[in-house]
Amino acid sequence: MATRKVRYKKLSVKTPLTVLREDQIDPTEYESLTNEGQISTGVDHAEENEYHLQAVLQGAGVAADKEIPVPPPEESTLNFDHLYRQKFSKTSTYIRFSQTVEECIGCMYDMTEEDDVFLKSYNQKRPASTQLSEDDFERVMEVFEDTAYIRTPFASVDQTIVSYDEMFQGLQELDAAKVMPHAKQVYEYWKTRRQALGNRPLHPTLKFELHQESDEQDPFVCFRRREVRQTRKTRARDVQSADKLKRLRKELEEGRQLILAAHGRELLKLEMLKTDRAIYDQRAVLKDHKIRLGIKTDDEDLVNQKPQKRKAPEAPAVQRPPPPAQLRLPVRPDGRTAEADLAQLSDRLAEKENELRADIAKKVQNHSEWNKGHVDLTRGPLSPVRGPRLDISFRPAKTQYLMTPPASASSGSLEEPMPMDLDEPEHAPPAFKFRGVAQDEQSMANPPAYRRRIGRLNRLWIDRRGLTSPPRDSSDALSDQWKYDQSSDDEEDVPIYEVDPFDTRALKFRASIPLPAWLLSRAHPATAPVGNRPSILPPPTLPQTITQLHSTQNQTTITPPPAPRTSPSMKTGP
Amino acid sequence: MGPKGGVGDAPVGSDTPRQKGKATPDTLKIGCIALVTKDGQPRRAEILSIRETKSGRQFYCNFDNFNKRLDEWVPVARIDFDQDVDWPSLEKEKPKDNKVKKASAAPKRAQPSKKAQKKVGKREQSVASEGQTPHPWTEFTENLAQAKAQGKAEDVEDKAVASLEIGGTPGVGPDEMELDEDETPAELAKKERTASFSREEEIEKLRTSGSMTQNPTEISRIRNISKVEFGKWVLFPWYFSPYPEVFSQEDRIFLCEFCLSYYGDLKSFSRHREKCTLQHPPGNEIYRDDFVSFFEIDGRRQRTWCRNLCLVSKMFLDHKTLYYDVDPFLFYVMTTRDDRGCHLIGYFSKEKESTDGYNVACILTLPQYQRKGYGRLLIQFSYELSKIEGKLGSPEKPLSDLGLLSYRQYWSENIVDLLLGYSERDEKCTIEGIASHLAMTTQDVEHTLQALKMQVYHKGEHKIVVPEKLRQQREKSKLKQKRLIDSERIQWKPPVFTASNRTWGW
Ligand SMILES: [Zn+2]
Secondary structure (H helix, E strand, C coil), X not given: CCCCCCCCCCCCXXXXXXXXXXXXXXXXXXXXXXXXXXXXXXXXXXXXXXXXXXXXXXXXXXXXXXXXXXXXXXXXXXXXXXHCCCCCCCCCCCXXXXXXXXXXXXXCCCCCHHHHHHHHHHHHCCCHHHCXXXXXXXXXXXXXXXXXXXXXCCHHHHCCCCCHHHHHHHHHCCCHHHHHHHHHHHHHHHHHHHHHCCCCCCCCCCECCCCHHHHHCCCCECCECXXXXXXXXXXXXXXXXXXXXXXXXXXXXXXXXXXXXXXXXXXXXXXXXXXXXXXXXXXXXXHHHXXXXXXXXXXXXXXXXXXXXXXXXXXXXXXXXXXXXXXXXXXXXXXXXXXXXXXXXXXHHHHHXXXXXXXXXXXXXXXXXXCCCCCCCCCCCXXXXXXXXXXXXXXXXXXXXXXXXXXXXXXXXXXXXXXXXHHCCCCCCXXXXXXXXXXXXXXXXXXXXXXXXXXXXXXXXXXXXXXXXXXXXXXXCCCHHHCCCCCXXXXXXXXXXXXXXXXXXXXXXXXXXXXXXXXXXXXXXXCCCCCCCCCCCCHHHCCHHHHHHHHHHHHCCCCCCCCCCCCCCCCCXX | CCCCCCCCCCXXXXXXXXXXXXXXXXXCCCCCEEEEEECCEEEEEEEXXXXXXXXXXXXXXXXXXXXXXXXXXXXXXXXXXXXXXXXXXXXXXXXXXXXXXXXXXXXXXXXXXXXXXXXXXXXXXXXXXXXXXXXXXXXXXXXXXXXXXXXXXXXXXXXXXXXXXXXXXXXXXXXXXXXXXXXXXXXXXXXXXXXXXXXXXXXHXXXXXXXXXXXXXXXXXXCCCCCEEECCEEECCCCCCCCCHHHHHCCCEEECCCCCCEECCHHHHHHHHHHCCCCCCCCEEEEECCCEEEEEEECCCCHHXXXXXXXXXXXXXXXXXXXXXXXXXXXXXXXXXXXXEEEEEEEEEEECCCCCCEEECCEEECHHHCCCCHHHHHHHHHHHHHHHHCCCEXXXXXXXXXXXXXXXXXHHHHHHHHHHXXXXXXXXXXXXXXXXXXXECXXXXXXXXXXXXXXXXXXXXXXXXXXXXXXXXXXXXXXXXXXXXXXXXXXXXXXXCCHHHHHCXX
């Protein structure tokens, strides 16, 4: 140890070292590299050499019985079980807890021995029923202390004491009946206590920073805020900050302009009200004159004419010329004339709607034109074309026969399985497809037809088409429960099933319920379009053009009706 | 050497010349060094404070080379007034003593004279001859081991008093004192006494007005709380803690064991106990076995509780600083369970983001639970967390004496176990390997290997030798079946803090 040789190779932390037990190696053969002077213990330099520490360190590795003496703790003579009464029950899982100390304590004022003396003598003088409880005393004191803390943060310096009146607000939040009769006297007591303590908080508090210079040396000042870390100043940062300030400035300016504008508007409104008032007064005068002079005329010019609500046109006129570009303000006395020139919102809406419909109709027409003769035989055509082939399996319903689908149709669909309706957006535009208009000419053009097919998982489907139902009643009172209770001849009253059968949610839901036996025996397969597919537009106002287009489309596929329509309640064998 | 240079935490006056002379109970003043009986032995002690009690005047003594936790109030009877005392160094005096001040402040290098060894404090030696002897009274430990080996306290005392001037030790050589040759030390002392008269008056004033010390920086050297009621225990604090100043006058203070709130009188404390509903540290439990639980507490979220915890622990940790707030720390609190709740055993704090890679900032086992193996659990837990984080950790320095011993024990046990494994398997190991296996820094591994004298140089190679006595010791302690942390039971993920935490330096 004494002569340290320079030939030692440097020991790196990555050097593989052989590990030996002391008895595996001759002590004379090796040198310990220990050099006491180089070991930094990590203990403060001034304490490193303390007697008891050194005593233990010297004996390190020999016996651990040497210890540094410390003042020994003693058992408390206080009644622990009384002070810590609340029982603790161990939770089965790890505790998760985020309440703060303040939240766990409740009233933050704890009465002192002096308070106890005061309260006891205070209560002695009064009957038990009107005594002030310790809890209430503390609540009142808490209000006083809190209010004082907020109102007079420098109370100990400027010696201002919060007056009782200022305490009143805080006291209001307490149980007034219990507290108020005592509050004033407790306040006087509180005041004397404050004064006795140099107007400092009654509870001893920690010393926090106040003055940087004087605090620095004061060992009682603790828990200072940490200085904010300086952000590095760069040109980019400056630009960023400038931009932020500019934006802020702009936004504030906009806000200001908005407020100015609002102010102007309100002024105008006031002006208008005044004018209205003047007009009213003038009219009153006029009326008086009229009465006095016996002039009997219409009093129309004495009241403001409400612009009359224009009735919505029965059939919106598509040809309606566009409204005049410039709008004149209606002149008040003869508002009507001005009104006539004004375009009504309902007109515009109807117009738009007509345009839209015409457009859609045209597109549909174009589409079917393009796809004439095209048959898409892929399993799930992306844009299936309505063509003769697709509808070929639809057979007209004939009431003379028992409604059993012909065998040939079934075999046909077996050979070429059709995509399920659900996969086919073929009914586009569906809004016009299954309208619920029960006009006789139309139902003649669109007789009921059915087809049977086998869908996925070998499910048998009956699709039907051309069934009519009366205009949809908007009343929600119509319930499902009557759906199958219609007699077959009472076709006008066939209820509308309120659910869109092609709605994905409805489909999903239905797919999840197995068909009950009674339904299987009585009803159509659930997905068959039930006469009226809810449409976007109210059925009765369907414009003529669309209806025509629709019927022509269908005419290509559907054979004329040989028989009256059937009701949905007919039986189908699975 | 400047008055505040170099020696740092060395006690006041250690680097400046001192005047010697006789004192009486009335003239003995703050800053004097006197011989005081401690545990039946005379020991040099610095007087840090003076107070009047019913039973007479008492002096607060910091004993030479004893930890501050052994400081105490002693009555006049324990002070040897037959011996000279060292009067306080002059540097603290008012500027009118500038001659003396000049001398002590002269930035001349200390004379490393091995011959300067001198006995002091002998009655027959004249004040004048001793007065010029520089006396760095703390620097004596060179001889400590030797003295201890002799096992006689007197010898230690002797050595302590006759301390050597070690090379480089700041001090003032005799030649520097020559500057003041025109004034005899006795005169100087007299002058100094008169100079400090107003100061003494001040002290007297402070004393009568209830404050115990004269100098704010010295306040923190004096224990301010004498007795603490804490759960089932009465604790006797070791160090100053910045509890409200008025508590210094209380015989005892009361702490709520669960929320750690502090009370100066029993009535307030009892009232608090009526209302307090807390029964465990206010955070999430992240570890539980049959024996202990660990809770993780965020200093920012639980500011009051964590401040209270710091105030408690400051009473037992000298080097803990409460200068700054608790926000940037997480507190890992170990508790023991019973039918009243989870009682605080100890804790360690940890920076949310440590730039120095510390995995522990402060660590403490409360005195009533010390020497029961809890410290080891705390340390192990801190390393288990580091393992989960995938980092190597080390405790923040300085360590306390007890901290160093606990860490050394933990480190040596774990390293020895690991090394014995390598030895049995005939494998080589690297320091890095040990470090990563134990989540310790390589410096700490090396430190331990060196401290235990395990690093050797043998046949041109670095090797590690496990000393036989360590091996046996380990076998023995294994039989004792010490409790360990079961890392499987830790339910913890390293917490992530938002950008604002970093921006604001938390
Ligand atoms: Zn509590």
